[in-house]
Amino acid sequence: MTLVFSDPLFERHQTGFHPECAARVQGAARYLDGLPWFSQLARGRITAATEELIVRTHSQHLIDQARTLAAGGGGYLDADTYLSPASFDVALHAAGTAMHAVDQVLRAGAEHREAFCLMRPPGHHATAQLSMGFCVFNNIAIAAHYARDVYGLQRILIVDFDVHHGNGTQDIFYEDAGVYFFSIHRFPFYPGSGTADETGRGRGLGTTLNIPLSMGTSRQLYREAFQRGLDTAVERCRPELILISAGFDAHKDDPVGSLGLEIEDYDFMTRSIKQAAASVCDGRIVSCLEGGYNLEVLPLLVAAHLEALRR
Template sequence: MQFGYTETCLGHDTGERHPETPDRLRAIRQQLSRRHGVEYVSADPASVSAVAAVHEQEYVDDLQAFCADGGGNWDPDTVASEGTWDAALASAGLAQWAAERALAGDDGRRTPFSLGRPPGHHAVGDDAMGFCFFNNAAVAAQSVIDDGAADSVAIFDWDVHHGNGTQDIFYDRGDVFYASIHEQGLYPGTGDADEIGSGAGERATFNVPLASGAGDPDYLLAWETIGAAVERFDPDLLLVSAGFDAHRHDPISRMRVSTEGYALLTDAVRETAADADAGLGFILEGGYGLDTLSESIATVHETFDGRSPVADDGEPTAATRDLLDDLRDRHDL
């Protein structure tokens, strides 16, 4: 894979006890150093105008001033430092790079993966929250639409938390499809099955809130259903908001996805993108166990480098099957 990376993202200093730490990127790089075929690419930071295409200008200006004044707690969970402004623009720029390279035809061993931080999927149009300042996936999707490189974009969010910000930004839009598999009831408490979009965006939002303890078979069945909706949407580009905090050993969730499960999910997403003739790119979101985060990203890389994932012989839970039956009805699949 090609990994978008810049040292600027290490300048976002959240303090000693915060789970979203620069050590996440250091651990990923260390793990990838042991793997074959890894390529790092730098990218220009996002422009303020690109960020303001999905965020209110007043909020963007307030964040810049807040960081210039030294930062601090934006809210109890979301911490900024003087370096956060540049890191947030760099992270959004890396997401733009991933989208642009995917649309340019980079695939297979050159599939782009943006290793930016801070993450983005909780950032709403007028506020930061949940460790996120700019919505990286939303900036990337809007940029390629505005540039005329894509008419439609699908965003698949497999982070354990619902990407409320991405959903909100595109909720009434028909040119961006947003799908999320997340742990029901976990922060921020959004992403119910009946949140399916509105107006021109009706049925362009697809939420799969799984019960705590869901594992590989549940996620794979969920993607089978989402994938059918993605193929019907027929996007030019499929972006994965790739958080790895649904891992069974992540410290802040109760889901049971294995490292191999991420390889299986990657393989399934890749197949759907190919069937839809859509470019495919990955954008880092959460994941707070350094070992599980770095090992999971390494197995995503190896899946594109020729390693075949080992099939899971488990079965989805009855609750997952019932939920997906309901979702197929809601979305007319």
């Protein structure tokens, strides 16, 4: 059964008029609550990470900086990343929930094959040393480290379909042979990285796969490129777990991103990932919300993703 993590605590990261606002998860949660099939899904309890677990992924300096800024009343971590007094605690809960979701699909006798975390702040732009691009901690990278350290996984695949390149995730695993990173994104675009020739370094050479697409790429071409990339990534990685950086800002009406996608494209991508997971890792998937800023459309996109995930 599919497990969902959602909690009003994630609304306490108060960012004012920022596009990455509390109404994103609030609206999605309210919409899901009204769907008949949603009540049949299992609900998980959110958990805070300890700093000792986060320092596996991020520098102590990054953690100290976020804690100090929030404790002092909040402010900007970088030009785009705002913290309110509660934000540090909320970010610890986002990271902790990603780890807890890994527990729920990997522990012996786990009854859940896939988990979705409806949470914020997002994570995929945060590098080992730097919080940036609305992201404080890199939730998906923290989940990958946790899956390896606690469950001894040797091969993990991260699929990132957010419209922006997941530079933080790439940075963290660039020289890592055990975590394969596949990102499909708009290019040229923020944050500037994600070209096809960025493929990893040292022991991690060949474990990063970027598919940069220009604005104006047709949905058909996007889907073909996504499927090709996913097939390649699964073939090369043979993952024991698939993690999804689920950003919904490639939708045609997204005010921050957009790559012309429609709701059905998220259904398509999720089904493809699910099929891949069924073939290589017993269907084990943990998906975490990243971007997606159209408040009217985001609930529908999250629902389409979750509905495909649960099938």
